Amino acid sequence: NAGVTQTPKFRVLKTGQSMTLLCAQDMNHEYMYWYRQDPGMGLRLIHYSVGEGTTAKGEVPDGYNVSRLKKQNFLLGLESAAPSQTSVYFCASGVALDEQYFGPGTRLTVT
Amino acid sequence: GDSVTQMEGPVTLSEEAFLTINCTYTATGYPSLFWYVQYPGEGLQLLLKATKADDKGSNKGFEATYRKETTSFHLEKGSVQVSDSAVYFCALSDRVTNAGKSTFGDGTTLTVKP
Numbered sequence: 653n654a655g656v657t658q659t660p661k662f663r664v665l666k667t668g669q670s671m672t673l674l675c676a677q678d679m680n681h682e683y684m685y686w687y688r689q690d691p692g693m694g695l696r697l698i699h700y701s702v703g704e705g706t707t708a709k710g711e712v713p714d715g716y717n718v719s720r721l722k723k724q725n726f727l728l729g730l731e732s733a734a735p736s737q738t739s740v741y742f743c744a745s746g747v748a749l750d751e752q753y754f755g756p757g758t759r760l761t762v763t
Numbered sequence: 764g765d766s767v768t769q770m771e772g773p774v775t776l777s778e779e780a781f782l783t784i785n786c787t788y789t790a791t792g793y794p795s796l797f798w799y800v801q802y803p804g805e806g807l808q809l810l811l812k813a814t815k816a817d818d819k820g821s822n823k824g825f826e827a828t829y830r831k832e833t834t835s836f837h838l839e840k841g842s843v844q845v846s847d848s849a850v851y852f853c854a855l856s857d858r859v860t861n862a863g864k865s866t867f868g869d870g871t872t873l874t875v876k877p
Contacts, residue, residue, distance in 0.1 A: 656806075683863045694869035695807075695852070702863040710864070742806050748863055749795050749856045754806035 653678050656755035658743050664761045665733045673728040673758050675743030681753070683746050684726040685710075686718060688739040689757075695742070701726055702748075733762045765790045769853050769868035776843055776875050784838040784871050786827075786853035794855040796820075796829055796836040801850040801870070810838075810851070843875045 659674045675684065685700040697710030699718040707718045715737060717729045726745075730737060738761050746752040770785040788794065795814045799807040811820030816831035825840045836853060853868040 685864075692869075695867045697864065700864060708863075744807075749858050751797055751809040751812060752807075752865060754799075754808065756806050757804075 655679065656743055656745055656753050658741075658755040658758050660758060661756065662759050664763065665730075666763055667734060669733050670729070670731050671733065671760075672730075673741055673743075673760075675726045675728070675745075675755060677724055677726075677743075677745040677753070679745060679753065680723070681745035681747060682723075683748060683752075684720065685744045685746075685752065686716070686726065686728045687742045687744065688712065689742060690739050698728065698741075733760075735762045738762045765794070765855060765857050765866040767853050767855055767866050767868040769851075769871050771871070773872040773874060776873070778845055778875055778877050779842045780875075782838070782840040782843045782847075782873070784851055784853075784873070786836045786838065786868060788834050788836065788853075788855050788866075790834075790855055790857045792857045794857040796827070797854040797856070797865070798825070798827055798836070798838050799852040799854060799867075801852065803849070807852060843873070845875045845877055848873055848875045 656677045686698040687695045696712045701720040704723040719727045741758045743755040744752040797812045798810040800810045801807045811822040813820040813829035819828045827838045850870045852870045856865045
């Protein structure tokens with residue numbers, strides 16, 4: 653099993669550009685999450701999904717959109733990137749009340 | 764709402780020293796508690812967990828006991844190694860307010876020197 657994979661691993665964007673981050677899991681988990689990690693800020697939840705076709709806002713959803721068209725995939729979109737969105741993005745999956753399984757992260761720089 | 768408070772870092776220890784990283788929590792319901800570890804350049808991975816009061820989670824020489832009376836889940840290791848250098852996150856998942864989410868502490872950076 654590959655677990656949780658993220659694509660791409662690194663990306664540099666110019667302000668105003670758009671991009672989509674892909675997260676895939678092969679563990680048949682219902683729940684999937686997108687977090688951002690910034691120095692001194694810990695992990696902050698952006699959006700999450702409790703099942704195929706559902707999404708919900710987390711702690712810091714502004715400037716991001718998500719979709720969960722297939723159970724195994726969770727996409728994070730940035731429509732108009734801003735320097736404040738420079739961060740490391742982690743995807744995770746899991747089952748309710750149990751541990752989460754994290755991907756290796758995507759390092760995004762917006763110039 | 765739920766919250767997790769971790770001991771502030773960074774923590775620097777010599778090899779073979781005893782480690783304690785404090786974690787306290789507030790939760791509405793009956794949470795499961797977790798410690799995750801993040802090695803440089805990687806995602807978080809589960810280190811250990813406990814699902815009810817007085818449970819002890821253990822893995823790789825690390826231990827933590829779920830203390831309901833003090834709302835704590837402190838991480839301990841008797842003898843740290845250089846390879847334990849990482850960021851450690853305490854987290855909870857609350858069955859009452861969960862909505863499928865976990866609450867994470869801010870992380871504690873541990874550096875172990877030879």
